Amino acid sequence: MKKDIHPEYQTVKSVCSTCSTEFTFGSTVSKFSVDVCSGCHSFYTGDKSMARATGRIERFNRMAAFAKNLKK
Template identity: 40%
Template structure:
C-alpha cells in the first residue's frame, strides 16, 4: 500500500440518546452523537405501532377489506 494516502483510523465512542454506547474504529475526528440506534428504534425492537390518522385505516378496511372477501 502507498504510504501517507490513507486516513488514520482512531478509536472513538458512539453515543445514543437512549444511553447505548459503543467503541468503534472510525476516521471521524471525534466522538459521534446519535438520536436513535438499533437498540431503541421501534422497527428493530418490535415495539412498532401504527397511528390511525383520522380513521384512514378503518376507511381502507371498509373500502378494500369487504371487496376482497366477496369476489365479483
C-alpha cells in the same frame, strides 16, 4: 500501503442520544453521534408507540381542549 495519503484509523466512542447506549468502533472520523440505534429503534424493539397512525384526530381534540383549559 502508500504513506501520507490515508486518513488515520482510530477507535471511536459514540453514545446514542435516545437510549444512552455506548458504542465503540473503528473509523477515520474522530467524532460520531447517533440519534437512534438498534437498541431503541422501534423496528428492532417491536414497539408500536412511535408509529401512531390511528386516533390522531382524537389526540388533536384532546390537546386542543387541554390548551383551551390552560388559557382560562
